[in-house]
Amino acid sequence: MSEALSFNFAYLFILISCVVGFLYGILNWKIVTGIEPDNEKRQKSDKDEPLFEHKTSDGHSCNKIMIETSKKIQDGALTFLKSEYIFLGIFIVIFAIIILIVDGFRFFTAIAFILGAVTSTISGFIGMYVATRANVRVTYRACAGKDALREAFNVAFRGGCVMGFCLVSLALAVLTGIIALYLCVLRPVEVVDFTRMFEYIAGYGLGGSTVALFCRVGGGIYTKAADVGADLVGKNLLGLKEDSPENPATIADNVGDNVGDIAGMGSDLFGSFAESTCAALVVSGTSAELNEGANFFFPLILSASGILVCIITAFFATNIMAVDKKEKIEVTLRYQLIISTILLIPTIYLVATYTLPTHFSFRTGEGATAAVLETTSFKVMICALCGLVAGLIIGYFTDYYTSNAHAPTQELSQACISGAAINIIQGLALGYMSCVIPIISIAITIFVSFKFAGMYGIAISALGMLSNLAVSLAIDGYGPISDNAGGIAEMSELPEEVRDLTDALDSAGNTTAAVGKGFAIGSACLVSLALFGAFITRTGMTVVNILEPIQISCLIVGAMLPYAFSALTMKSVGKAASKMCEQVKIQHAKGDRDPTECIKISTDASLTEMILPGIIVIFTPLVLGGLFGPKAVSGYLAGVIVSGVQMAISSSNAGGAWDNAKKYIEAKKLNVEREMQEKISGMNESEKVKLTGFSPSLNHYVKGSDPHKSAVVGDTVGDPLKDTSGPSLNILVKLSAITSLVFGTFFAQNALFRL
Numbered sequence: 001m002s003e004a005l006s007f008n009f010a011y012l013f014i015l016i017s018c019v020v021g022f023l024y025g026i027l028n029w030k031i032v033t034g035i036e037p038d039n040e041k042r043q044k045s046d047k048d049e050p051l052f053e054h055k056t057s058d059g060h061s062c063n064k065i066m067i068e069t070s071k072k073i074q075d076g077a078l079t080f081l082k083s084e085y086i087f088l089g090i091f092i093v094i095f096a097i098i099i100l101i102v103d104g105f106r107f108f109t110a111i112a113f114i115l116g117a118v119t120s121t122i123s124g125f126i127g128m129y130v131a132t133r134a135n136v137r138v139t140y141r142a143c144a145g146k147d148a149l150r151e152a153f154n155v156a157f158r159g160g161c162v163m164g165f166c167l168v169s170l171a172l173a174v175l176t177g178i179i180a181l182y183l184c185v186l187r188p189v190e191v192v193d194f195t196r197m198f199e200y201i202a203g204y205g206l207g208g209s210t211v212a213l214f215c216r217v218g219g220g221i222y223t224k225a226a227d228v229g230a231d232l233v234g235k236n237l238l239g240l241k242e243d244s245p246e247n248p249a250t251i252a253d254n255v256g257d258n259v260g261d262i263a264g265m266g267s268d269l270f271g272s273f274a275e276s277t278c279a280a281l282v283v284s285g286t287s288a289e290l291n292e293g294a295n296f297f298f299p300l301i302l303s304a305s306g307i308l309v310c311i312i313t314a315f316f317a318t319n320i321m322a323v324d325k326k327e328k329i330e331v332t333l334r335y336q337l338i339i340s341t342i343l344l345i346p347t348i349y350l351v352a353t354y355t356l357p358t359h360f361s362f363r364t365g366e367g368a369t370a371a372v373l374e375t376t377s378f379k380v381m382i383c384a385l386c387g388l389v390a391g392l393i394i395g396y397f398t399d400y401y402t403s404n405a406h407a408p409t410q411e412l413s414q415a416c417i418s419g420a421a422i423n424i425i426q427g428l429a430l431g432y433m434s435c436v437i438p439i440i441s442i443a444i445t446i447f448v449s450f451k452f453a454g455m456y457g458i459a460i461s462a463l464g465m466l467s468n469l470a471v472s473l474a475i476d477g478y479g480p481i482s483d484n485a486g487g488i489a490e491m492s493e494l495p496e497e498v499r500d501l502t503d504a505l506d507s508a509g510n511t512t513a514a515v516g517k518g519f520a521i522g523s524a525c526l527v528s529l530a531l532f533g534a535f536i537t538r539t540g541m542t543v544v545n546i547l548e549p550i551q552i553s554c555l556i557v558g559a560m561l562p563y564a565f566s567a568l569t570m571k572s573v574g575k576a577a578s579k580m581c582e583q584v585k586i587q588h589a590k591g592d593r594d595p596t597e598c599i600k601i602s603t604d605a606s607l608t609e610m611i612l613p614g615i616i617v618i619f620t621p622l623v624l625g626g627l628f629g630p631k632a633v634s635g636y637l638a639g640v641i642v643s644g645v646q647m648a649i650s651s652s653n654a655g656g657a658w659d660n661a662k663k664y665i666e667a668k669k670l671n672v673e674r675e676m677q678e679k680i681s682g683m684n685e686s687e688k689v690k691l692t693g694f695s696p697s698l699n700h701y702v703k704g705s706d707p708h709k710s711a712v713v714g715d716t717v718g719d720p721l722k723d724t725s726g727p728s729l730n731i732l733v734k735l736s737a738i739t740s741l742v743f744g745t746f747f748a749q750n751a752l753f754r755l
Helices: 007-033 039-044 062-102 108-141 145-186 191-201 203-237 250-284 295-320 327-355 377-402 407-418 420-433 436-465 469-491 496-539 549-590 596-609 611-628 630-666 674-679 685-692 706-742 744-750
Strands: 359-364 371-376
Touching: 007 108, 007 145, 007 295, 039 062, 062 108, 062 203, 062 250, 062 469, 062 596, 108 145, 108 191, 108 203, 108 250, 108 469, 108 496, 145 191, 145 203, 145 250, 145 295, 145 327, 145 469, 145 496, 191 203, 191 250, 191 496, 203 250, 203 549, 203 596, 203 611, 203 706, 250 295, 250 436, 250 469, 250 496, 250 596, 250 706, 295 327, 295 436, 295 469, 327 377, 327 469, 327 496, 359 436, 371 377, 371 436, 377 407, 377 436, 377 496, 377 630, 407 420, 407 630, 407 706, 420 630, 420 706, 436 496, 436 630, 469 496, 496 630, 496 706, 496 744, 549 596, 549 611, 549 630, 549 706, 596 611, 611 630, 611 706, 611 744, 630 706, 630 744, 706 744
Parallel strands: none
Antiparallel strands: 359 371
16 A cells, blocks of 8 residues: 555544444444343243253252353452452552653553453453343253254353453453544654654553553462362262352352452453554554554554454354254354355455555664664465464364363373373373464464564554454353353253253363363454554664673563462462361351351452462553663563563463363263273172262262362363463563563663663
């Protein structure tokens, strides 16, 4: 494209895409809430006849218990988020004042920071609100008879779509509004003016990631304290089923799915989008050609196009690929990523061709060290495609290592026969090995992108990986909704076939959740590198030399931080889970089933234990930069990125594989080995069951068997890895980089020591 892009076109295209995305989200919300799960209300409103009228063993209505359980989950999630948001509100105000002071009382960065924090908070709340109302409707549709599987899947997926499309549309609309406002107020003309304006706007990403960190850590501690406590005591000690109504920690566990996996994840991926876009904008500020007209809007137009593509993709899941067999659940979700990738390839080509100048350049360095990096729209398109394809590769191999449809997780379940220790050893090995292909894919993407377009190319590759963010979020939201639906079915004492169906939905959701975390971690690596480059540009550094004493010393410190952070979060889960175990034992001994105390344990633990990890992440780069300047921070960031990304991938994948290995046994797919069959051949029926935990006539292990107990131990070890430490590490990496960027000028001008 030779002419400058029109502002009118850029604003109009982004606005239309955001409105269409919102409307699609609202349409799905109307479809989901159009299902009335309460039989009494259905009869009063003259709707169709109730789908079921099951009774519990003591004669109570299953439907009534189902509605009551759903209400308890809603109330528990809302109560926790209110408490968490009060803390976040106080912290955001204090941190905004710090930014204001450091920025010389110029309000631009602080305003963007507050808007990013508020948008991130709203994103998390929308996800939680939708999920806590969709879950019971999935349970209800799971009782629909012949079409139960298809109906339940559609409700769960549509619930995820509400969050995905509303969140991306909201994030894009707010960011576009900030840019439009700052263009009017600041009226940038020269390259230096645009650079300064985009550095102000980077506060938007900082606000989003600050909220995301506390939501991920706090929500992760909440959900895993309840989950670990409920599993260890309920399953292994008391012999209760998953989500048994006799387990008082069950409600807290289901509340945790929403505040951790939904609200935390929504804020997390909002932060990824905000930071990758801000990184691209900051680097584009150094290009005179991109600042002619509205060419710098390319990253936002790319994201807007992704919304439209994802709507088409989601239509395939709900209207074309009918999920009428359990085997089709995971296939349908997997095809969402494949279809969106195929559709985005020509879309990215068109957007790059018609919104970017054919040739443009970036200025790097200052004064005598100034240099110019030239690139083309075609090369930038390649960068975006590299990110997109790398995301698909990461998704595929994450699925391979964590799904029980593939060999690695099946081998992990086989290891459970030898005991919990062997299961844990092989699970750790699986997690480490699962890093190889994703890291190689990210490395190739970094090389190509940096070679073609410098740090701008890396930022665009991150946006390419996130270009199907709306449908990725829909898939992520689907998992916890299905998990909650299974919990509600069990607590309502619905027939076994209903729980089998929700378990099938949940098992696929575990894998897709792992895939979603893989996307988040991969994009976090690319985003952080782009922010790193923007930090180098802002501070006037020309090179990062790790052979300098201060830089290599801080690199080692940075590499250590993900381990210290993981230690704090895992210890927090362990302490809270220990209290939860004791509470479940006490209540079981007394014959109580009161979830209030269990909810209180998780709430108190999450709100107090999330503070220290969050403060360490945010203030470590501030202390290093304030004391030793930008060189120290550059070494620190290099260490954090390299160490954090690898640790995040291995933690998330090991935890996901342990969870699905357990579900593989619960699905009665782990066959009894020949040696065991020969060993029990001379025993009577009761002796066989007592020794092995399985029915010899079925020829497979079941819930309560020794291998299943070993799998439960592995699952509980993996819980804080995959849902607390692992997903929080990618926020640690991004937040360290964006914090350094926002405070970069302060470090360069006011460091106490120059080493």
